[in-house]
Amino acid sequence: MSVLAVGTVAFDSIETPFGSVDRILGGSATYITIAARYFCDDVRLVGVVGDDFPQDYMDVLRNSGVDLEGLEIDRNGRTFFWAGRYHYNMNDRETLATHLNVLETFTPKIPDRYRDSRIVCLGNLDPTIQLGVLDQISNPEIVICDTMNFWIDNTPEQLYNTLKRIDCLIVNDAEARQLAGVPNLVAAARVIREMGPRTLIIKKGEHGAILFTEGTIFVAPAFPLEVINDPTGAGDTFAGGFAGYLAREERIDTDSLKRAVVYGSAMASFSVERFGPERLLDLTHEEIEQRIEVFHELSRIPALKLTTGAFPAVQ
Amino acid sequence: MSVLAVGTVAFDSIETPFGSVDRILGGSATYITIAARYFCDDVRLVGVVGDDFPQDYMDVLRNSGVDLEGLEIDRNGRTFFWAGRYHYNMNDRETLATHLNVLETFTPKIPDRYRDSRIVCLGNLDPTIQLGVLDQISNPEIVICDTMNFWIDNTPEQLYNTLKRIDCLIVNDAEARQLAGVPNLVAAARVIREMGPRTLIIKKGEHGAILFTEGTIFVAPAFPLEVINDPTGAGDTFAGGFAGYLAREERIDTDSLKRAVVYGSAMASFSVERFGPERLLDLTHEEIEQRIEVFHELSRIPALKLTTGAFPAVQ
Numbered sequence: 303m304s305v306l307a308v309g310t311v312a313f314d315s316i317e318t319p320f321g322s323v324d325r326i327l328g329g330s331a332t333y334i335t336i337a338a339r340y341f342c343d344d345v346r347l348v349g350v351v352g353d354d355f356p357q358d359y360m361d362v363l364r365n366s367g368v369d370l371e372g373l374e375i376d377r378n379g380r381t382f383f384w385a386g387r388y389h390y391n392m393n394d395r396e397t398l399a400t401h402l403n404v405l406e407t408f409t410p411k412i413p414d415r416y417r418d419s420r421i422v423c424l425g426n427l428d429p430t431i432q433l434g435v436l437d438q439i440s441n442p443e444i445v446i447c448d449t450m451n452f453w454i455d456n457t458p459e460q461l462y463n464t465l466k467r468i469d470c471l472i473v474n475d476a477e478a479r480q481l482a483g484v485p486n487l488v489a490a491a492r493v494i495r496e497m498g499p500r501t502l503i504i505k506k507g508e509h510g511a512i513l514f515t516e517g518t519i520f521v522a523p524a525f526p527l528e529v530i531n532d533p534t535g536a537g538d539t540f541a542g543g544f545a546g547y548l549a550r551e552e553r554i555d556t557d558s559l560k561r562a563v564v565y566g567s568a569m570a571s572f573s574v575e576r577f578g579p580e581r582l583l584d585l586t587h588e589e590i591e592q593r594i595e596v597f598h599e600l601s602r603i604p605a606l607k608l609t610t611g612a613f614p615a616v617q
Numbered sequence: 618m619s620v621l622a623v624g625t626v627a628f629d630s631i632e633t634p635f636g637s638v639d640r641i642l643g644g645s646a647t648y649i650t651i652a653a654r655y656f657c658d659d660v661r662l663v664g665v666v667g668d669d670f671p672q673d674y675m676d677v678l679r680n681s682g683v684d685l686e687g688l689e690i691d692r693n694g695r696t697f698f699w700a701g702r703y704h705y706n707m708n709d710r711e712t713l714a715t716h717l718n719v720l721e722t723f724t725p726k727i728p729d730r731y732r733d734s735r736i737v738c739l740g741n742l743d744p745t746i747q748l749g750v751l752d753q754i755s756n757p758e759i760v761i762c763d764t765m766n767f768w769i770d771n772t773p774e775q776l777y778n779t780l781k782r783i784d785c786l787i788v789n790d791a792e793a794r795q796l797a798g799v800p801n802l803v804a805a806a807r808v809i810r811e812m813g814p815r816t817l818i819i820k821k822g823e824h825g826a827i828l829f830t831e832g833t834i835f836v837a838p839a840f841p842l843e844v845i846n847d848p849t850g851a852g853d854t855f856a857g858g859f860a861g862y863l864a865r866e867e868r869i870d871t872d873s874l875k876r877a878v879v880y881g882s883a884m885a886s887f888s889v890e891r892f893g894p895e896r897l898l899d900l901t902h903e904e905i906e907q908r909i910e911v912f913h914e915l916s917r918i919p920a921l922k923l924t925t926g927a928f929p930a931v932q
Binding site: 390486492521527564601604 | 821834841875921
């Protein structure tokens with residue numbers, strides 16, 4: 303199956319307690335496609351960069367095997383730039399700068415060759431733009447969508463329209479509570495699924511992720527890491543691993559969705575080990591499978607072998 | 618195996634968005650023993666109440682099959698009283714009143730018949746008092762201990778001494794971060810285990826619980842509940858289910874500890890369904906086992922049946 307990612311390709315400047323980097327390759331479409339490429343050989347990118355986007359970064363994407371026909375180069379502008387700082391607890395981040403640049407006028411044009419994409423991943427963008435993408439795709443198997451508090455706050459009606467057209471929403475726990483307007487995550491999941499997406503994934507950082515789909519809840523642990531060097535892109539890497547894994551299995555059902563959540567979590571756990579997408583550039587399939595095995599160990603409830611008989615009587 | 622719980626027996630007045638109750642039966646020893654009693658027929662309680670403790674509440678404990686020889690009745694004082702309020706998000710609680718009353722001068726005396734207790738559960742008490750209990754027990758199989766931010770703040774040295782003598786510490790995530798002095802829970806677990814307890818359980822409320830023991834991490838999900846009527850006693854109920862389950866299996870190893878975490882989580886998920894310990898008074902073993910099965914379903918990663926071949930080549 304083919305995977306199409308529509309999102310940002312960006313320069314990121316990042317400060318964390320463990321270091322800082324300046325204008326490194328970033329953006330949702332970057333993380334999604336590089337992660338997905340480990341599982342699927344037909345990964346397509348739609349996004350835009352400016353005339354300042356260096357050949358080196360283009361080569362990173364190309365060498366990862368990402369199809370770049372849909373990456374527009376806007377010669378009249380500069381590449382989207384984001385700068386942020388993470389504090390010691392790594393939970394909240396502070397945005398230091400956001401320069402939309404070429405993103406300001408970006409309207410994704412899906413190349414003809416991409417219109418048959420089976421798995422569509424909509425990175426966090428204006429929900430109206432996300433809808434515009436869906437109008438250019440014919441009959442995808444699954445549409446996976448990210449969003450954020452900015453769109454929930456500022457363009458809720460447009461977001462509701464988009465939610466009606468997607469199959470799977472991926473948000474973090476704060477976004478889920480905000481979108482549903484209730485603090486309980488299980489209740490929030492019910493409310494959000496009633497808005498449209500039959501599948502919802504709530505990412506909870508160090509607390510793992512929860513999948514809600516038809517009649518099923520699945521809880522995936524987070525990979526236990528003592529040091530998280532840079533959380534940037536972890537959510538997009540999750541989405542890329544999730545989408546890529548579904549493409550690899552070539553079927554979408556409750557069981558493959560559960561496995562895809564574990565693969566997405568594994569990819570995200572690699573991503574945060576180094577700054578930017580660096581760790582995603584030299585992974586081996588062996589390393590990925592070893593980490594998947596750890597996820598199995600983390601969550602496996604050992605089979606019960608009772609040495610005693612029945613429960614004691616009460617009263 | 619026998620289970621001994623040392624802790625409080627209290628009057629609780631509780632307000633939540635779903636209702637309020639006044640001076641109902643509460644206290645750590647109450648929740649621990651009632652929960653443990655579902656799995657073990659020899660559950661012993663050490664605690665103190667005042668002359669105002671009603672026969673009805675005594676009967677609740679007695680009818681649950683709890684051994685009350687160690688429950689002291691202090692005719693010169695009143696029963697420990699706690700009042701608290703939970704807000705809409707149910708995460709933080711506000712203490713409205715704490716009247717120590719008979720607890721102020723309480724020094725637990727372990728009845729001779731209890732000195733051979735195999736599983737010892739130290740509810741949240743002054744760590745010096747907890748140590749005093751251990752001096753009266755001969756060679757227990759496992760000592761399980763709860764504590765809270767008050768003791769971490771005010772009597773850290775005494776707490777460190779207690780930690781050296783226990784096998785298993787149960788704390789929530791905020792307490793773990795505070796005790797270890799690091800925000801990352803995996804790092805915090807390593808620091809705390811170096812303080813003494815070979816096993817650490819971090820309770821994370823709606824995010825489940827993590828078990829850290831020799832070379833092993835196990836992540837248990839929380840039972841998905843849309844409505845939590847009253848979180849009071851959930852942590853103690855967890856400890857009681859955990860301890861009782863270990864007693865039932867009659868062996869303590871990595872696998873039984875993992876299963877015990879799941880049973881503790883299941884018991885806690887029942888407890889919060891109604892105010893106070895009410896829901897714990899009429900459970901059936903069938904209901905418990907049905908909930909355990911849900912925990913298996915929540916965390917089971919389905920076996921992989923690949924329909925495609927190898928991973929795609931990258932580069």
